[in-house]
Amino acid sequence: xxxxxxxxxxxxxxxxxxxxxxxxxxxxxxxxxxxxxxxxxxxxxxxxxxxxxxxxxxxxxxxxxxxxxxxxxxxxxxxxxxxxxxxxxxxxxxxxxxxxxxxxxxxxxxxxxxxxxxxxxxxxxxxxxxxxxxxxxxxxxxxxxxxxxxxxxxxxxxxxxxxxxxxxxxxxxxx
Numbered sequence: 001x002x003x004x005x006x007x008x009x010x011x012x013x014x015x016x017x018x019x020x021x022x023x024x025x026x027x028x029x030x031x032x033x034x035x036x037x038x039x040x041x042x043x044x045x046x047x048x049x050x051x052x053x054x055x056x057x058x059x060x061x062x063x064x065x066x067x068x069x070x071x072x073x074x075x076x077x078x079x080x081x082x083x084x085x086x087x088x089x090x091x092x093x094x095x096x097x098x099x100x101x102x103x104x105x106x107x108x109x110x111x112x113x114x115x116x117x118x119x120x121x122x123x124x125x126x127x128x129x130x131x132x133x134x135x136x137x138x139x140x141x142x143x144x145x146x147x148x149x150x151x152x153x154x155x156x157x158x159x160x161x162x163x164x165x166x167x168x169x170x171x172x173x174x175x
Contacts, residue, residue, distance in 0.1 A: 052164035058113050059166045062121035062156035065109035067172050070152045075127045081105075087126045097124055098155035098167060109156070123156035131173065150174045 066085065076088040082097075085107025090097065097103045106122035114120045130148040132138055137147035152172045159165040 048164070052166065055158040055160075055164040055166040056168070058121040058158040059156045059168045062109040062112040062123045062158065063154055063168050063170055065112050066123035066125050066154045066156060067170065069109070070125050070150075070154065070172055071174060073125065073150075073152075075150050082124070085109075085122075085124050087124060089127050089129060097126065098157070098169065106157070121156055121158040123154060126153045126155075127151075128153050128171075133173065 069085075073086055076083070076086060078088055080088045082088075082105030085105065087097065087105055097105065103124075106124050108120045109123050112121045128151040131151045133147060133149055137144060140147070150173070152174070153169065154172050155167060155169045157165070157167040
């Protein structure tokens, strides 16, 4: 039996512990790199969400500002185009102004917030004609003076190069 013990002691080291340690080190490094990649991706996603939220808030503020301006606006004559963000009724079949890339009638809305590195939000107010304020008001005799009021389609946008771009729209009836 003494011979067996001596024979195992004199045997050269095979290095299996070193190989196992190196494999485990590579695995831990890969896990760390994957988690770092995930954290960076989540950071970019949350920054994009924050940027979009700021752009949405600015566009919404511009929309509310344009609605306030529409309260006192005088409806433009048919076919008169746009002036200071107030436009006449669009022709049937025309590309909607808010989708037309060549449309230049957007106007800045005073008081709308501007976030860092962003362009001031803009709005366009389109007169859509007069409409009934309640069902059956036009069939009343005599007709009430506030039966029909001006209707507007208001579109606002907040855009900047390399940032979130948001467009919001509302149909607004002057009370």
